[in-house]
Amino acid sequence: MDVTFRHLTKRFPARRGSSAKEVIAVDDFDFTISDGELVGLLGPSGCGKSTALNLICGLLTPTEGEIFFGEENVTAIPVEKRGVGMVFQNYALYPHLTVYQNIIFPLQNLKGKDRLTREQMRAKAEEAARLVQIGALMDRHPSELSGGQQQRVAIARALVKLPRILLLDEPLSNLDARLRLQTREEIRRIQLETGITTIFVTHDQEEAMSISDRIVVMRDGRVQQIGAPQTIYDDPANLFVAQFLGTPPINVFHGTLQGRRLLMGGVPVLATDTDEIRQITVAIRPEGFIVDPSVPFSCSLQAVEVMGRDVSCVCTHPAMVNESGRMRAIIDAGTRPDAGVSDVHFRLKPEKVLLFDPDTGERLYAELSTLR
Numbered sequence: 446m447d448v449t450f451r452h453l454t455k456r457f458p459a460r461r462g463s464s465a466k467e468v469i470a471v472d473d474f475d476f477t478i479s480d481g482e483l484v485g486l487l488g489p490s491g492c493g494k495s496t497a498l499n500l501i502c503g504l505l506t507p508t509e510g511e512i513f514f515g516e517e518n519v520t521a522i523p524v525e526k527r528g529v530g531m532v533f534q535n536y537a538l539y540p541h542l543t544v545y546q547n548i549i550f551p552l553q554n555l556k557g558k559d560r561l562t563r564e565q566m567r568a569k570a571e572e573a574a575r576l577v578q579i580g581a582l583m584d585r586h587p588s589e590l591s592g593g594q595q596q597r598v599a600i601a602r603a604l605v606k607l608p609r610i611l612l613l614d615e616p617l618s619n620l621d622a623r624l625r626l627q628t629r630e631e632i633r634r635i636q637l638e639t640g641i642t643t644i645f646v647t648h649d650q651e652e653a654m655s656i657s658d659r660i661v662v663m664r665d666g667r668v669q670q671i672g673a674p675q676t677i678y679d680d681p682a683n684l685f686v687a688q689f690l691g692t693p694p695i696n697v698f699h700g701t702l703q704g705r706r707l708l709m710g711g712v713p714v715l716a717t718d719t720d721e722i723r724q725i726t727v728a729i730r731p732e733g734f735i736v737d738p739s740v741p742f743s744c745s746l747q748a749v750e751v752m753g754r755d756v757s758c759v760c761t762h763p764a765m766v767n768e769s770g771r772m773r774a775i776i777d778a779g780t781r782p783d784a785g786v787s788d789v790h791f792r793l794k795p796e797k798v799l800l801f802d803p804d805t806g807e808r809l810y811a812e813l814s815t816l817r
């Protein structure tokens with residue numbers, strides 16, 4: 446089932462007598478999620494992710510705009526008729542019911558022709574439990590389960606009615622690091638096995654990158670960019686997106702375009718095809734540096750962190766936009782600077798260097814190449 450948004454907007458009006466201003470939590474969503482796709486909705490806390498999910502499932506009514514499931518306009522259809530499965534961060538299981546009773550809960554109040562017999566419910570619950578691999582836990586209560594198991598039960602409960610769309614709101618946030626990794630792989634497997642169109646909300650860029658077919662990056666209610674994880678990482682539309690994706694984060698410098706060269710801290714680092722002369726924001730991925738004593742661009746080395754095959758050089762440089770900040774250059778362990786060295790010279794990989802407008806943060810495109 447594909448999902449289409451047409452100018453979908455949700456405003457929360459300012460409260461009377463309060464100093465808080467109107468919030469536009471979802472601002473003009475206008476795109477389509479394809480059938481069977483897993484889309485990661487990614488952005489910082491408060492950017493409108495949960496509001497967007499609540500609009501899709503019908504818990505909230507939009508201020509403007511429409512939502513379609515396939516050809517059907519569902520904007521005015523109530524929650525229980527939309528055929529949406531929801532999973533929340535806090536599992537939200539009924540503590541006094543067993544796993545089995547929790548899973549069949551959504552099936553119990555079906556009316557008329559949709560009514561199910563006990564045997565039919567049992568079969569559906571067993572199928573959902575099999576998918577999330579909790580078949581052996583059916584008689585336990587939630588308090589007798591680990592966090593990861595509880596979240597599987599919540600997913601089984603969302604799947605038992607065979608939803609048209611599956612919505613997951615930060616489902617891994619309450620799990621420890623190892624379970625988070627394991628459960629996200631599980632979610633991907635279940636999603637591929639069922640083929641259900643899925644929207645996965647997270648503020649964790651690594652999580653979104655690892656699980657999604659496409660990512661929708663949001664900021665202050667507005668979509669910043671939509672694309673495959675690798676595309677968004679390699680080719681971000683603006684500085685916000687460039688900085689939001691990647692660990693360690695992208696390094697940001699003041700730079701100048703002049704004489705067909707890109708200068709940083711007054712020294713040339715790359716050649717460019719543009720004759721423009723201007724100030725520019727330069728962002729360099731940590732993997733974009735190569736140690737090369739023969740070039741003039743030099744950073745002050747603060748520490749070397751061992752990462753196994755690679756090492757991370759933690760440096761400072763006066764042209765960094767965040768002056769007190771540190772930059773990280775990830776280099777091959779074989780090229781690591783000797784102990785006691787205070788300055789490292791770096792050559793830059795042109796494809797890892799991105800240019801932005803210093804005022805708007807919008808991406809600027811100029812051909813960059815190694816200086817000869």
Ligand SMILES: Nc1ncnc2c1ncn2[C@@H]1O[C@H](COP(=O)(O)OP(=O)(O)O)[C@@H](O)[C@H]1O
Nearest residue numbers: 457468470488489490491492493494495496497
């Ligand atoms: N019921 C509400 N009334 C007023 N403001 C709200 C309400 N729900 C959310 N907001 C505001 O809308 C914005 C987006 O919130 P939310 O969708 O929860 O963000 P996220 O899930 O990305 O953290 C925030 O500024 C939040 O304070």
Ligand SMILES: [Mg+2]
Nearest residue numbers: 494495496614
């Ligand atoms: Mg939220």
